[in-house]
Amino acid sequence: MTLYTxxxxxxxxxxxxxxxxxxxxxxxxxxxLSLPGQKGGAxxxxxxxxDPAAFDGIARQLRAYFDGTLTRFDIEYADxxxxxxxxxxxxxxxxxxxxxxxxxxxxxxxxEAIGAAPAAVRAVGTAIGRNPLLIVRPCHRVIAANGSLSxxxxxxxxxxxxxxxxxxxxxxx
Numbered sequence: 001m002t003l004y005t006x007x008x009x010x011x012x013x014x015x016x017x018x019x020x021x022x023x024x025x026x027x028x029x030x031x032x033l034s035l036p037g038q039k040g041g042a043x044x045x046x047x048x049x050x051d052p053a054a055f056d057g058i059a060r061q062l063r064a065y066f067d068g069t070l071t072r073f074d075i076e077y078a079d080x081x082x083x084x085x086x087x088x089x090x091x092x093x094x095x096x097x098x099x100x101x102x103x104x105x106x107x108x109x110x111x112e113a114i115g116a117a118p119a120a121v122r123a124v125g126t127a128i129g130r131n132p133l134l135i136v137r138p139c140h141r142v143i144a145a146n147g148s149l150s151x152x153x154x155x156x157x158x159x160x161x162x163x164x165x166x167x168x169x170x171x172x173x
Contacts, residue, residue, distance in 0.1 A: 003028060004044055005052040007059050010066055010165070011158050012036035014135075015044070016055050024076035026057035031078045032132040035154035042132070062135070066165065071101035073136045082132045091116075092127035099141040102166045106145045125151050141168065 007014045013036060021029035028051075034041030052059075057075075064070035077083045085093060091114040098113070099105050105113075107121045107128075116124065128139045134154060140162040144150045152159035163169060 002031070002045070002048045003051045003054045004048050005050060005055045005059075007055070007062060009062065011154070011161060014062070015042055016058060017042050017048070018055060018058070019078040019080065020054075021076060021078065025074075026054065028054040028058065029076040029078035030058060030133060030136065031080055031083060033134050033136055034132075035134055035158055037158075038134065038154040040129070040153055065135070068165065071166075075136055077133065085127070085130065088123065089127040089130060092124055093131060093137055096128065096131070096137050096139050096142065099138055101138075102168045104141050104143045104163065104168050107142055107151075108145055110142060129153055135162065141166075 001020050002017065003020065004015065004017045007016055015032075015034040017031040017034075018028040019031055020027060023029075032042045061070055061073055061075060065073070084090065092110060095110045095113045107124050108118060110128070111118060111120045111124045114124075128142055129151065131137050131139045131153075134140070140152060140159045142151075149156040149159045149163075
């Protein structure tokens with residue numbers, strides 16, 4: 001069963017979507033986390049069940065992240081086509097999860113980390129743009145080689161705020 005809730009945040013109202021899971025803490029595995037105005041973000045669908053309590057553990061971690069006391073999430077992701085992605089997307093998303101809190105990397109460095117050719121930078125950017133788990137899978141930590149905040153699905157201001165919250169002001173490389 002698909003569950004959802006909204007959560008207030010410093011970035012506006014987040015939409016959390018999950019699936020029931022016997023193995024996830026709190027019984028809900030995350031399918032997506034969408035920010036206001038996010039390009040390609042989830043929208044509530046008919047048949048989804050609003051259940052704020054199902055997201056208590058996830059919401060607690062997000063609040064701790066926003067107040068600066070959590071630097072690494074421990075959230076189970078649902079096993080769906082969106083969260084699985086293609087083999088290439090999975091490699092890119094795994095590289096995102098390895099970028100430490102409070103730091104940034106570049107699209108080129110992500111390509112290098114997954115063993116892709118330097119010419120794969122655009123493909124890396126596309127894979128990052130398909131990340132359904134903004135914030136918890138930290139695609140906001142990836143910036144352009146010149147230090148600009150290009151390519152964030154929720155817009156450059158959200159990316160700037162997340163990096164600022166982490167103390168990771170982007171700077172040219």
